[in-house]
Amino acid sequence: MNRATRPGSEAYPVNGAEAQVIPLHAHGREKPAASEPPAAEPSAAAPVVAFPAATAPSPEPDPLPDAVREALAFLRHRLTGDYPVDEFGFDAELTETLLLPPLRALYEKWFRVDTFGVEHLPTAGGALLVSNHSGTVPLDALMTMVAVHDETRGRHLRGLGADLVFKLPLVGxxxxxxxxxLACNADAERLLSGGELVGVWPEGFKGIGKPFSARYKLQRFGRGGFVSAAMRAGVPIVPVSVVGAEEIYPKIGDLRLLARLLGLPYFPxxxxxxxxxxxxxxxLPTKWTIEFGEPVRTDEYGPDAADDPMLVFTLxxxxxxxIQHTLYRRLSRRRSVFRG
Structure with a gap:
């Protein structure tokens, strides 16, 4: 039997004879499916270009800073008259927008005030803050106002001022x-009963106008009218001690004749x-500390206790x-007038 086959063919026996099958495709290659076209060979010269994914456009920055927007809103309220003022003339928006920022710069940058005992400041309800007074110019009252506002997250100190303050043009x-x-019992009781924080400086002009040689020596507190007002309202009294204000304007003399001509208590x-x-x-850029002492309670006395002169004097x-003890304690720890 002739078993010779053509190259690339395979022989199968059929009825004793071998049939030759010739493959249509070369060995090692499969016929592509009819539904799938042959893949094109990638060209080495064709560059591969990657397109970046589309991103959302970034928002444009606000061209107006916060301070400018607040100033514009303030002016709009001023022009429309859309702002509240209480029965005493207190304008909270004007205070927080125009008055507190420059005072806060003086508080933080110039006097570098440190506060102590802020936990004694009530977060709600009325209280009477009683402080020493010094410095020739009453900046200590303004710095205490900033301290109370910032340490209580927005509560305002309603100070009781002398008649002269409200007689001065613009200042009043x-x-x-x-x-x-005005520093009178009627206004103090109304504010305290309304849940406000009220500040009083019982030394008055005797405190801020005392000579430099008498610094940090408390003057007489008067008849105790502030105590009776707190007792009638049933609110605590918080002693406040300020160190550093005595040295900002060291008073070494007084032009009394000029003071009388100008209607001032003194001309330093x-x-x-x-x-x-x-x-x-x-x-002078002295270093300040303001300490709020432990409150003195008045709600434990009866409603008629405010008329007891001995009890009022004792409190x-x-x-x-x-206050005097705290001042001496703070002074004993102070190493420098300007560094604290």
């Missing part, structure tokens, strides 16, 4: 708008004023001694 108007009112002479003119008005002396 600003004092009213910032929440200050300091090492820099009036010798250096307007430059002598700049306060007045207790508050005064607490």
């Amino acid at each position: 108007s600003l004092a009213r708008k910032s929440g200050q009112t 002479i300091t090492p820099f004023f009036p010798l250096f003119g307007p430059f002598g008005v700049v306060p 007045t002396d207790q508050v005064r001694e607490s």
Whole structure:
């Protein structure tokens, strides 16, 4: 039998004979499916281009800073008259927008005030804050106002001021708008009963106008009218001690004749004023501390206790001694007038 086959063919026996099958495709290659066209060979010269994914456009930055927007909103409210003012003339929006920012810069950058005992400040309800007074110019009252506002997250200190404050042009108007009112028992009781924080400086002009040689020595607290107001309202009394204000304008003399002509309680002479003119008005950058002492409760007394002069005097002396003791303690720890 001839078993010779053609190259590439396979032989199968059929009825004793071998049939030759010739494959249509070469060995090692499969016939592509009819439904699938042959893949094109990639060209080495064709570059592969990658397109970046589409991204959302970034929002445009706000061209107006926050301070400008707040100023524009403030002006809009001023023009429309859409702002509240209470019965005492207190304008909270004006105070927080125009008055507090420059005072806060003085508070933080110039006097570098440190506060202690802020946990004694009530977060709600009325309280009477009683503080020492010093510095020739009453900046201590303004710095205490900033401390109370910032440490209580927005509560305002309603100060009780002397008659002279409200008689001065522009000063009196600003004092009213910032929440200050006349130092009288009627106004104090109304504010305290309304849940406000009220500040009083019982030394008055005797405190801020005392000579430099008498610094940090508390003057007489008067008849204790502030104590009776707190007792009638049933609110606590918080002693406040300020160290650092005595040295901002060291008073070494007093032009009494000029003071009487101007209707002032005193006309101070300091090492820099009036010798250096307007430059002598700049306060010295002393280091301040403000400490809020433990409150003295008044709600434990009866409703008629405010008419007991001995009890009023006892509580007045207790508050005064607490402030004086704290001042001496703070002074004993102070190493430098300007560094604290």
